[in-house]
Amino acid sequence: MKRVTIKDIAKIAGVSYATVSRALSDSPEISKETRERIKEICAREGYRPNTLARSLISNRTNVLGLIVPDISNAFYSEVAFSIETYARKRGYNVMLCNSLYDTQQVDDLFNFLLGHQVDGIILCNSRDRTRDSVAKYFQTVPTVLFGDCNLDPVPSGCSAVCLDNGLGGYTGMRYLLGLGHTDVCYLGYRANSSTHEHRLAGARRAAAEAGAALHVIENPTDFSTTESGYALAQSFFSAPYSSTAIFAATDSLALGVLQAADEAGVRIPEDLSLLGFDNCFYGDLPKIKLSTVDQCKQKLAEAAVDLLLQLIDRPAEEPAEFSRRIIRPALVERATCIPHRTE
Amino acid sequence: MKRVTIKDIAKIAGVSYATVSRALSDSPEISKETRERIKEICAREGYRPNTLARSLISNRTNVLGLIVPDISNAFYSEVAFSIETYARKRGYNVMLCNSLYDTQQVDDLFNFLLGHQVDGIILCNSRDRTRDSVAKYFQTVPTVLFGDCNLDPVPSGCSAVCLDNGLGGYTGMRYLLGLGHTDVCYLGYRANSSTHEHRLAGARRAAAEAGAALHVIENPTDFSTTESGYALAQSFFSAPYSSTAIFAATDSLALGVLQAADEAGVRIPEDLSLLGFDNCFYGDLPKIKLSTVDQCKQKLAEAAVDLLLQLIDRPAEEPAEFSRRIIRPALVERATCIPHRTE
DNA sequence: CTGTTAGCGCCTTCAA
DNA sequence: TTGAAGGCGCTAACAG
Numbered sequence: 001m002k003r004v005t006i007k008d009i010a011k012i013a014g015v016s017y018a019t020v021s022r023a024l025s026d027s028p029e030i031s032k033e034t035r036e037r038i039k040e041i042c043a044r045e046g047y048r049p050n051t052l053a054r055s056l057i058s059n060r061t062n063v064l065g066l067i068v069p070d071i072s073n074a075f076y077s078e079v080a081f082s083i084e085t086y087a088r089k090r091g092y093n094v095m096l097c098n099s100l101y102d103t104q105q106v107d108d109l110f111n112f113l114l115g116h117q118v119d120g121i122i123l124c125n126s127r128d129r130t131r132d133s134v135a136k137y138f139q140t141v142p143t144v145l146f147g148d149c150n151l152d153p154v155p156s157g158c159s160a161v162c163l164d165n166g167l168g169g170y171t172g173m174r175y176l177l178g179l180g181h182t183d184v185c186y187l188g189y190r191a192n193s194s195t196h197e198h199r200l201a202g203a204r205r206a207a208a209e210a211g212a213a214l215h216v217i218e219n220p221t222d223f224s225t226t227e228s229g230y231a232l233a234q235s236f237f238s239a240p241y242s243s244t245a246i247f248a249a250t251d252s253l254a255l256g257v258l259q260a261a262d263e264a265g266v267r268i269p270e271d272l273s274l275l276g277f278d279n280c281f282y283g284d285l286p287k288i289k290l291s292t293v294d295q296c297k298q299k300l301a302e303a304a305v306d307l308l309l310q311l312i313d314r315p316a317e318e319p320a321e322f323s324r325r326i327i328r329p330a331l332v333e334r335a336t337c338i339p340h341r342t343e
Numbered sequence: 344m345k346r347v348t349i350k351d352i353a354k355i356a357g358v359s360y361a362t363v364s365r366a367l368s369d370s371p372e373i374s375k376e377t378r379e380r381i382k383e384i385c386a387r388e389g390y391r392p393n394t395l396a397r398s399l400i401s402n403r404t405n406v407l408g409l410i411v412p413d414i415s416n417a418f419y420s421e422v423a424f425s426i427e428t429y430a431r432k433r434g435y436n437v438m439l440c441n442s443l444y445d446t447q448q449v450d451d452l453f454n455f456l457l458g459h460q461v462d463g464i465i466l467c468n469s470r471d472r473t474r475d476s477v478a479k480y481f482q483t484v485p486t487v488l489f490g491d492c493n494l495d496p497v498p499s500g501c502s503a504v505c506l507d508n509g510l511g512g513y514t515g516m517r518y519l520l521g522l523g524h525t526d527v528c529y530l531g532y533r534a535n536s537s538t539h540e541h542r543l544a545g546a547r548r549a550a551a552e553a554g555a556a557l558h559v560i561e562n563p564t565d566f567s568t569t570e571s572g573y574a575l576a577q578s579f580f581s582a583p584y585s586s587t588a589i590f591a592a593t594d595s596l597a598l599g600v601l602q603a604a605d606e607a608g609v610r611i612p613e614d615l616s617l618l619g620f621d622n623c624f625y626g627d628l629p630k631i632k633l634s635t636v637d638q639c640k641q642k643l644a645e646a647a648v649d650l651l652l653q654l655i656d657r658p659a660e661e662p663a664e665f666s667r668r669i670i671r672p673a674l675v676e677r678a679t680c681i682p683h684r685t686e
Numbered sequence: 687c688t689g690t691t692a693g694c695g696c697c698t699t700c701a702a
Numbered sequence: 703t704t705g706a707a708g709g710c711g712c713t714a715a716c717a718g
């Protein structure tokens with residue numbers, strides 16, 4: 001398991017190790033023959049430069065820290081895929097961390113990642129409290145917030161990327177309106193979440209413009225899970241209702257609605273249209289075919305990496321320039337929304 | 344962005360930096376007062392040891408490389424979650440890499456990870472060709488193969504973890520048999536995959552024992568996707584068939600079957616039972632509720648980490664002891680399998 | 687063109 | 703109990 005170092009190569013080649021170093025970095029100040037010869041020896045001996053030693057000098061590791069609440073969650077795994085793939089294309093590796101939705105854990109992770117000298121950190125969908133708790137690190141390490149940038153006040157000391165949630169809510173609602181639904185139920189609004197805030201505001205604006213009714217069912221829990229969607233929908237179905245469509249605040253909530261509707265004997269979309277938000281892959285599964293608002297995860301991911309590298313690559317003594325990038329949502333029509341028939 | 348080092352602390356405290364080092368490592372050979380004082384200064388100045396420098400000396404980075412084909416695939420994202428969480432609990436970080444099912448990419452990744460001096464690598468579900476191509480690294484870095492250990496011949500130079508796929512096939516088939524299905528279609532068998540080989544063999548054995556019929560529909564493509572499941576099922580439904588149940592080689596294939604059945608107007612489970620294999624989270628979604636064979640991903644993941652750390656932590660000069668761990672599958676009953684009614 | 691030297695941040699002898 | 707010195711693998715001046 002002993003790894004071969006630059007010294008071993010130097011000894012074999014009968015040159016100083018500085019020469020080896022030069023040969024490997026394709027320095028111009030070295031004869032072509034020695035370079036070729038040394039490279040050959042390296043290949044033969046299976047030499048591989050020790051990135052750590054190099055990083056110690058350059059102060060760059062080419063690794064990015066990625067903190068997601070839970071990588072097994074479809075949304076984050078799709079985001080992580082795009083981030084990793086794109087970062088690698090740009091020469092960076094990704095250190096993956098699950099925060100388990102825990103503020104203390106996020107703080108620990110920042111410390112850990114800092115100890116590992118990561119060049120930057122992408123923090124996904126933090127709660128307000130979490131964000132406040134790690135703000136102290138922003139001056140130490142370039143950071144980009146993923147998913148929270150229609151925040152007020154705008155977080156300082158870091159860049160941020162997110163969907164235009166307001167536009168998303170507006171677009172979704174407009175779509176329903178266009179289908180003839182004039183009484184819609186917005187299900188799963190979570191107070192204390194600026195993301196939800198914006199989505200709902202957008203939907204409200206569209207409803208107001210059209211003079212349509214928008215009933216809101218709030219999610220009292222802290223998480224937009226299928227279970228909470230199910231519970232919310234159950235109580236919705238248990239009482240008489242006038243809405244002809246449900247706009248769920250997230251896809252996972254919509255899944256719960258699907259389940260509850262099934263059990264209550266209401267057919268989707270024949271009896272009730274259903275629109276989600278996120279466009280997670282499972283929305284495209286057979287028998288689900290959920291119409292939804294697309295977060296365009298790949299765009300978000302690449303923008304996050306771009307902003308981070310922009311922060312990292314800026315000339316050493318220039319003051320950091322933080323920016324935010326807002327991504328436009330898109331509508332994905334599948335099978336759960338149909339025109340409202342007025343008989 | 345300048346980070347505070349041990350020297351800065353030494354200067355502030357007015358001691359040599361060896362003393363600071365000792366204080367931080369809780370060395371006994373130092374007075375309690377100096378230690379307290381130094382620790383206080385470190386906390387105040389926001390000092391964080393540079394793991395890189397430490398690793399350069401210790402030859403240990405406490406990071407593990409994880410190579411999955413595609414983290415956005417539900418199966419791998421669930422596995423990655425368990426691996427990362429468990430590894431962290433045991434003091435290790437995870438560097439995530441997507442191989443995109445590409446042999447060359449896997450080779451590059453090994454090189455990359457080796458350069459970063461990872462302490463070990465977990466390689467998920469490699470194809471035969473890929474495995475051969477990276478076998479050369481096994482003597483350089485502790486490696487565990489995830490998902491391929493009922494291989495023949497057993498790969499040498501590394502440890503391995505996988506499900507007892509033979510038992511899984513057997514268990515699933517026995518379940519169907521127990522439900523009264525005596526004519527089953529095994530859909531999606533992929534030649535050249537030892538995993539599929541074993542699953543099918545297990546199912547065959549159970550069928551033979553019971554004297555039941557087992558028709559095999561082979562998947563000619565290289566991937567078990569929903570699309571290929573859909574295509575396979577379509578052709579199945581387009582001809583008359585005698586089977587009363589389908590045993591899909593993977594959950595994703597089963598999803599395609601669901602879709603095709605829907606379109607062909609065959610009701611599941613009333614007209615045809617359907618059993619999957621993997622237990623991906625989407626199998627539990629409303630309207631899907633797929634009965635399936637559970638791979639017990641968490642057990643697999645933790646076993647993989649255990650075996651890897653066992654390899655890493657072994658006393659320096661002891662010869663490596665490779666092992667393999669076979670996990671028992673479990674049956675998950677949901678809604679897609681019902682007893683066969685003989686009228 | 688090539689070798690020598692110092693040093694990145696830290697730990698670990700060896701002395702004092 | 704504390705300080706001085708060497709070295710982990712590599713790069714970057716500075717000589718030659």
